[in-house]
Amino acid sequence: IMERIYLDNNATTIVDPAVRDTMEPFYCHMYGNPNSLHLFGIEVRPYLHQAMEQLYSGIGASDADDIIINSCATEGNNTVILGFYFNLLKDTRKKHIITTQLEHPCVRESCRFLERHGVKVTYLAPDRDGLITAKMVKDAITDQTALVSVMWANNETGIILPIEEISKVCKEQGVYLHSDAVQAIGKVKVDLQKVRVDFLTFSAHKFHGPKGVGGLYIRDGLNLPPLLHGGEQMGGHRAGTVNVAGTVAMGKAIELANASLDFENREVRRLRDKLEDALLKNADVLVVGKRELRTPNTLYVSIRGVEGESMIWDLNQNGIAASTGSACASESLEASPILTAIGADRELAHTGVRFSLSRFTTEKEIDITIEVANKAIERLRQLSTSY
Ligand SMILES: Cc1ncc(COP(=O)(O)O)c(CN[C@@H](CS)C(=O)O)c1O
Numbered sequence: 001i002m003e004r005i006y007l008d009n010n011a012t013t014i015v016d017p018a019v020r021d022t023m024e025p026f027y028c029h030m031y032g033n034p035n036s037l038h039l040f041g042i043e044v045r046p047y048l049h050q051a052m053e054q055l056y057s058g059i060g061a062s063d064a065d066d067i068i069i070n071s072c073a074t075e076g077n078n079t080v081i082l083g084f085y086f087n088l089l090k091d092t093r094k095k096h097i098i099t100t101q102l103e104h105p106c107v108r109e110s111c112r113f114l115e116r117h118g119v120k121v122t123y124l125a126p127d128r129d130g131l132i133t134a135k136m137v138k139d140a141i142t143d144q145t146a147l148v149s150v151m152w153a154n155n156e157t158g159i160i161l162p163i164e165e166i167s168k169v170c171k172e173q174g175v176y177l178h179s180d181a182v183q184a185i186g187k188v189k190v191d192l193q194k195v196r197v198d199f200l201t202f203s204a205h206k207f208h209g210p211k212g213v214g215g216l217y218i219r220d221g222l223n224l225p226p227l228l229h230g231g232e233q234m235g236g237h238r239a240g241t242v243n244v245a246g247t248v249a250m251g252k253a254i255e256l257a258n259a260s261l262d263f264e265n266r267e268v269r270r271l272r273d274k275l276e277d278a279l280l281k282n283a284d285v286l287v288v289g290k291r292e293l294r295t296p297n298t299l300y301v302s303i304r305g306v307e308g309e310s311m312i313w314d315l316n317q318n319g320i321a322a323s324t325g326s327a328c329a330s331e332s333l334e335a336s337p338i339l340t341a342i343g344a345d346r347e348l349a350h351t352g353v354r355f356s357l358s359r360f361t362t363e364k365e366i367d368i369t370i371e372v373a374n375k376a377i378e379r380l381r382q383l384s385t386s387y
Helices: 017-023 045-059 073-089 105-115 134-140 163-173 244-259 261-280 308-317 337-341 363-383
Strands: 066-070 096-100 120-124 145-149 176-180 199-203 214-218 285-287 298-303 352-356
Touching: 017 244, 045 066, 045 244, 066 073, 066 244, 073 096, 073 105, 073 145, 073 176, 073 199, 073 214, 096 105, 105 120, 120 134, 134 163, 145 163, 163 176, 244 261, 261 285, 261 298, 261 363, 308 352, 308 363
Parallel strands: 096 120, 096 145, 145 176, 176 199
Antiparallel strands: 066 214, 199 214, 285 298, 298 352
8 A cells, every 4th residue: 555645734734643632531521511500511621721721821822811712713814804894994094904915815815805895905915035024014004004914924835924023013003913823833933922913813733733623812902803703602702612622632732832843843844954955956946935934844846847736646646745835725726826926937836836744754754755756857847848
């Protein structure tokens, strides 16, 4: 049987077995609704409390801040951006939001929805290194700007954005800052004691927790109307029965993810660099973003003369899972926005392949991937009419 190799961890990750084990008791043993006042409900509360403590320390949140448990980062990002519309933009003359062309579609489309309701949105374009700088943000802020939304790290390229500098600009200018930290947690240190953001979103399944549970951080004293109404859960910030098993799992997952940061930035980075160096030995191969400015597990490579989809197909035929970019865009055959934004020509913009490793990736898997990828490049270039 062909050995399968999973190198699409920015799309989703395997649940760490230790995380899975924490979920077990909450299905058939302690299955009460935590909001119930009887024994079945009360007995699960200490586990939720422990999970919240793990999450607070996992991102360096202060006790006075809020962390809302939700279903995923898509929900969290929608809650922030739509919540801003109802809370602030609708009633005051501040009708401007600044975001970037790098954001995940759930941020972009939430902003587009607000544009249809009279909000002005600036989508900052990255520079040729794929970066959004604090200066770009500062230059875009006007006296009508209410919110800046910039992701902590990009899901396709792994490029880490200067959130600390951007947060200083937002504080100086009196503008709220939201950061989508989905691709940062477990890869780089996210410490809100050091970097002041007002809203932060994350999803457990990106750092070896289960799908279907995520978190929304709201800094002390900030008020955001709920996206989901009709329950006193999460202090009224998010109605709906709490996903007990998922929350407990996410607490354990963030604890393990932070404990593995050194391993991620040493060993996973070494394997990613080994793959990257091997691919760069081929002519006309471009890696997007400076290596030291990327999350340790991600490599977004453009191989001239090889369509991204063809490369993914060849890899898949050999049991290797990678992607042409974010999973949610995998159906669209459009040119990659990031490659277009950094000035890649049309042909190049269709040649992106994303490899994203994890702490479970082995040296043998990378060696096999190097061999298969080099053979695929040779085969596909021979078939290419343009190379
Ligand atoms: C930066 C960023 N922000 C939000 C999301 C959405 O996460 P959900 O848990 O699905 O709601 C993702 C998920 N990006 C996956 C699936 S599209 C990728 O292949 O890149 C993300 O990377």
